[in-house]
Amino acid sequence: MIDVLTREQVAQAEKQTINSGVDVMLLRTNAALAVADAAALRAEGDRKRTAVFCGCGGNGYDGLIAACRLKRMGFDTAVYAVGDTRKFSAGALAYARSQGVALQNADEYTGNADIVIDAVFGIGLNKPIVGEVAELIDKLNAQENALRIAVDIPSGLDANTGEVSGTAFRADVTVSFTCYKLGMLFGEGRNYCGKILTENVGVTTDGTVKAYTDADFKPYRRKPSAHKGTAGRVFIIGGCGGMIGAPLMSGAAAHAAYLSGAGTVTVCLPSVHRAAASSRATMAMMKFLPDTRDGFIKFDKPSLDAIIFKAVAIDIGMGMGDDPELKSILEYLSKNFGGALVIDADALNAIKLDYAFLKDSKAKIILTPHVGEFERLTGKPATIENAAALAREIGGTVVLKSATTAVTDGKRILLNVAGTPAMAKGGMGDVLGGCITALSCMYDPLDAACIACYRNGIGAERAVSAYAETMLTARDVLKYADYDEL
Numbered sequence: 001m002i003d004v005l006t007r008e009q010v011a012q013a014e015k016q017t018i019n020s021g022v023d024v025m026l027l028r029t030n031a032a033l034a035v036a037d038a039a040a041l042r043a044e045g046d047r048k049r050t051a052v053f054c055g056c057g058g059n060g061y062d063g064l065i066a067a068c069r070l071k072r073m074g075f076d077t078a079v080y081a082v083g084d085t086r087k088f089s090a091g092a093l094a095y096a097r098s099q100g101v102a103l104q105n106a107d108e109y110t111g112n113a114d115i116v117i118d119a120v121f122g123i124g125l126n127k128p129i130v131g132e133v134a135e136l137i138d139k140l141n142a143q144e145n146a147l148r149i150a151v152d153i154p155s156g157l158d159a160n161t162g163e164v165s166g167t168a169f170r171a172d173v174t175v176s177f178t179c180y181k182l183g184m185l186f187g188e189g190r191n192y193c194g195k196i197l198t199e200n201v202g203v204t205t206d207g208t209v210k211a212y213t214d215a216d217f218k219p220y221r222r223k224p225s226a227h228k229g230t231a232g233r234v235f236i237i238g239g240c241g242g243m244i245g246a247p248l249m250s251g252a253a254a255h256a257a258y259l260s261g262a263g264t265v266t267v268c269l270p271s272v273h274r275a276a277a278s279s280r281a282t283m284a285m286m287k288f289l290p291d292t293r294d295g296f297i298k299f300d301k302p303s304l305d306a307i308i309f310k311a312v313a314i315d316i317g318m319g320m321g322d323d324p325e326l327k328s329i330l331e332y333l334s335k336n337f338g339g340a341l342v343i344d345a346d347a348l349n350a351i352k353l354d355y356a357f358l359k360d361s362k363a364k365i366i367l368t369p370h371v372g373e374f375e376r377l378t379g380k381p382a383t384i385e386n387a388a389a390l391a392r393e394i395g396g397t398v399v400l401k402s403a404t405t406a407v408t409d410g411k412r413i414l415l416n417v418a419g420t421p422a423m424a425k426g427g428m429g430d431v432l433g434g435c436i437t438a439l440s441c442m443y444d445p446l447d448a449a450c451i452a453c454y455r456n457g458i459g460a461e462r463a464v465s466a467y468a469e470t471m472l473t474a475r476d477v478l479k480y481a482d483y484d485e486l
Contacts, residue, residue, distance in 0.1 A: 063119020162187020232441025241295015
């Protein structure tokens with residue numbers, strides 16, 4: 001896993017590393033080499049004209065040394081000073097001159113570089129970029145044909161919040177030293193950082209917030225004696241009379257559950273959908289629940305008991321609308337069901353500001369709100385700290401869905417950075433819910449949610465190579481997610 005730190009935490013980690021005896025110049029050299037190598041790796045053909053913009057602080061030093069390495073690698077490299085040149089490291093300037101790299105004023109830049117490297121400001125910046133520097137940043141951002149690389153963090157992006165006040169460098173690639181900075185993954189961070197490369201430069205960290213990949217999870221292997229009954233029985237409860245697309249949404253969730261390893265999947269719909277759902281039936285079994293005259297699922301103990309008796313995991317909420325009996329259904333399931341209960345979509349709205357009963361749940365609760373649903377549910381801002389507090393309060397797992405999804409059990413906060421803006425479309429949450437529900441038959445809730453989020457994100461990243469970004473659907477994601485990797 002990769003640590004996700006605030007600027008203060010990074011500064012403290014660097015201080016502790018240096019105090020332990022690690023040479024600060026070694027750390028800086030490692031950082032500079034990582035930037036140069038990232039640029040060299042992504043250079044296209046003979047497009048090697050490189051402009052490095054250096055501030056007079058630590059980031060500028062890294063940029064200057066990176067420029068020297070690129071020069072030695074055969075790049076046509078120019079360095080431009082941003083700020084008072086008298087504040088630049090005399091030793092670094094002397095070294096640069098010895099390598100044939102001269103410092104020029106930023107106003108001399110003609111805009112002809114193939115690669116632009118931003119080493120102006122680092123994570124310590126906490127005020128707006130204005131004046132001539134702001135004009136320079138805007139000029140660099142306008143170079144659409146150039147590869148734009150940020151050193152550690154794009155200049156102008158707040159390392160803690162991801163806010164941009166004034167302007168900020170819009171990078172194609174950000175070479176982040178040691179860890180992710182919190183602001184890279186939230187606020188405007190994802191819009192300005194481009195692809196984030198985390199490079200270990202020698203600083204030791206141990207944060208409580210971490211980003212994960214599939215390498216962090218042990219593979220699940222079924223026993224040779226496994227059969228569909230032991231692989232996990234998943235039930236998906238959703239739909240209402242006013243949601244005629246509910247069978248399709250439920251079908252997508254069921255398909256996702258099957259691909260995630262469920263042994264059997266049963267879709268539970270209001271009886272009003274019997275004809276529509278039967279005509280669209282695929283591998284999933286169908287169960288039709290008693291409903292009201294308006295097509296809402298009724299609170300019916302015998303029907304719920306039949307589900308509880310068979311299910312290992314239940315997903316509830318999609319397309320259920322403003323069902324007046326939904327809260328009673330949730331209370332009954334949470335009190336009497338001993339498996340994983342994934343509460344999503346309309347089920348979250350049904351318990352907004354009224355979810356105290358989850359504290360005493362027999363079920364393993366997994367809440368999967370997007371940021372709007374979270375704020376309606378709790379009445380609080382959708383922050384990772386508040387998500388962790390909610391998980392502690394209910395003794396369950398919370399999946400706070402956004403461009404960067406946070407998964408937390410209240411003790412750990414794990415961030416999913418896989419995905420693409422193409423996923424900003426209806427149905428993605430339904431598919432994710434099906435994946436989480438199936439995986440919770442095999443893994444603990446936290447791991448199940450992390451794996452599901454990561455797989456779907458990677459599937460979407462692969463799919464956009466075959467589809468236009470706006471054309472991607474939730475079912476397309478499933479086609480490209482590699483479900484044999486874990």
